[in-house]
Amino acid sequence: MSSEHEVAVVERGSFAIAHCTCGWSAPARRSRDLSRRDAEAHGSEDGGPETPDAGNRA
Ligand SMILES: [Zn+2]
Structure with missing residues (x-):
């Protein structure tokens, strides 16, 4: 849980x-x-199609 x-x-x-x-x-x-709404959608959806941090999973 370090993706804020x-x-x-x-x-x-x-x-x-x-x-x-x-x-x-x-x-x-x-x-x-x-x-x-965009902000809320992004906050709940962990990661979109254009998210740079895609390799941060333990
Ligand atoms: Zn974000």
């Missing part, structure tokens, strides 16, 4: 983008709510 995903939603003008400490980031959304 800390996602932060950054606002850019009228857009919001979710960024994670693992390097993952969601596409820009027009609503912060959607970005929060």
Whole structure:
């Protein structure tokens, strides 16, 4: 249990983008709510198709 995903939603003008400490980031959304959903989805789904840390399993 050492894969921490800390996602932060950054606002850019009228857009919001979710960024994670693992390097993952969601596409820009027009609503912060959607970005929060992206963040939650990423946090629960351990790893997406574009995750750099794919060799960290004990
Ligand atoms: Zn992450």
